Structure formats: C-alpha cells, structure tokens
Amino acid sequence: MENRIAELRKEKGMTLKQLGETLGVRDNTLSQYETGKRNPQLGLLQEIADLFQVSIEYLTKNTDKRDFPVNNDEDMLKILDMIDDHTISLLNLSKLTMLELALRILKKRKEFSEGKYQKYKDTAFTTLHIIEKEVEVLDRYKKVRKEHNDTVELIYEKLIHDETNITPNEVLTFIEEADRIDFKELKKILDYMKKLPNAKD
Numbered sequence: 001m002e003n004r005i006a007e008l009r010k011e012k013g014m015t016l017k018q019l020g021e022t023l024g025v026r027d028n029t030l031s032q033y034e035t036g037k038r039n040p041q042l043g044l045l046q047e048i049a050d051l052f053q054v055s056i057e058y059l060t061k062n063t064d065k066r067d068f069p070v071n072n073d074e075d076m077l078k079i080l081d082m083i084d085d086h087t088i089s090l091l092n093l094s095k096l097t098m099l100e101l102a103l104r105i106l107k108k109r110k111e112f113s114e115g116k117y118q119k120y121k122d123t124a125f126t127t128l129h130i131i132e133k134e135v136e137v138l139d140r141y142k143k144v145r146k147e148h149n150d151t152v153e154l155i156y157e158k159l160i161h162d163e164t165n166i167t168p169n170e171v172l173t174f175i176e177e178a179d180r181i182d183f184k185e186l187k188k189i190l191d192y193m194k195k196l197p198n199a200k201d
Contacts, residue, residue, distance in 0.1 A: 001036055001039045002061045004054075004058065004060075005019075005030070005033055005048060008048075008054065008059070016031055023048065024146050024149050041145075042056075043138055043142065046138050047138075049094060049095070050094070053067070053094050053096055054066045054094055055097075058092075068092060069097055069100075070101050073104065076101060076104045076105070076108075077120060079101060080120045080123045080124055081120075083123055083127055084123040095135070098134070099135070105125070105127065106128070112124045159171065
C-alpha cells in the first residue's frame with residue numbers, strides 16, 4: 001500500500017528511529033511500512049496520521065488534500081454537506097478536525113435540534129456519534145497495540161540476545177501451527193507446557 005509516512009516524517013525532520021520511538025514501533029518495521037512491503041493496521045495508520053495532523057486518506061495517498069480544517073460554522077456546515085452527499089468520509093478528516101467538528105456540533109446542539117441548522121440535524125448527530133465511537137475505539141486500540149508491541153519486543157530480545165534452545169524457525173512453526181488449530185486446543189497445549197518441569201532442574 002502506498003503511503004506518505006516517509007514524506008511526512010522527513011517534513012517533520014524526524015529519523016526512522018525517532019518516529020519508531022514515538023510510536024513504539026521498531027524502526028525496521030516502520031521502514032517496511034514506508035516502502036509498502038508491509039501494511040500497518042488501521043489503528044496504527046490513525047496514530048501516524050494524528051502525529052502528523054493529516055487525514056488517513058491523505059496518509060494513504062487516496063487524496064491530495066491533507067485535511068478539512070474547521071475554523072468557523074461555515075466550514076462545519078460545508079463538511080457536514082460533504083459527509084451527507086458522500087463526497088468525503090470521516091477518514092478524510094484528521095483527528096484534530098474530527099474533535100473540532102464534534103465540539104462545534106455540541107456547542108450548536110440547540111441550532112441543530114430546532115434552529116437555523118435543523119436541516120443538518122441527522123447528519124450532525126450521526127457524525128457526532130461516529131466520532132465519539134471512533135475516538136473511543138482508537139484509544140483502546142492504541143493501548144492494546146502498545147501492550148502487544150512490548151510482548152513482541154520481549155520475544156525479539158529472547159530470540160536475538162538471550163541464550164535459548166528455541167530458534168526463530170521453531171517460533172515461526174509454533175505460530176503457524178497455532179493458527180491452524182482451534183484456540184481451545186492451543187490453550188490445552190499451553191496449559192500442558194506450563195505444567196512440565198523445567199529442563200534445567
């Protein structure tokens with residue numbers, strides 16, 4: 001998948017290592033994302049887009065427009081019109097813009113409910129609800145992703161730096177076999193392994 005990660009990183013004067021540290025992602029993994037050899041998950045894409053204050057659509061080269069800033073009510077209504085007629089989606093907005101849009105809708109709740117913006121009511125409140133859910137899900141994803149990255153980092157350290165009887169090939173085989181079998185069976189195997197005595201005892 002084509003993206004602008006490298007372009008935006010350089011624009012911000014960051015090295016791969018600095019970006020990796022900021023995101024909690026290995027720099028060689030980021031390099032593969034930048035070159036399109038691997039694709040980051042949507043949640044990580046959103047984190048990267050947030051960092052550079054651009055939309056996911058811009059980050060993934062689906063548009064040349066970085067964002068649709070909301071500086072006033074007119075901007076807010078234009079965006080709601082574009083969302084309503086499917087010219088853009090929330091993926092065209094940076095997280096900052098989504099939050100600004102949500103705040104403006106909340107501040108103008110009365111105008112949307114019964115005042116001069118009533119024709120935008122359904123779109124505004126639907127958009128507000130989606131933004132709230134989107135932010136909640138992305139925050140949860142970010143937390144889980146960082147926990148998983150810490151675990152992957154531990155695996156990497158054990159394989160590369162610690163003396164262990166397990167080879168990277170055996171780890172890969174275990175992962176592939178675990179994907180093949182049912183989760184309940186995998187859990188039984190892991191429980192059995194935990195009960196085995198230590199080889200060094």
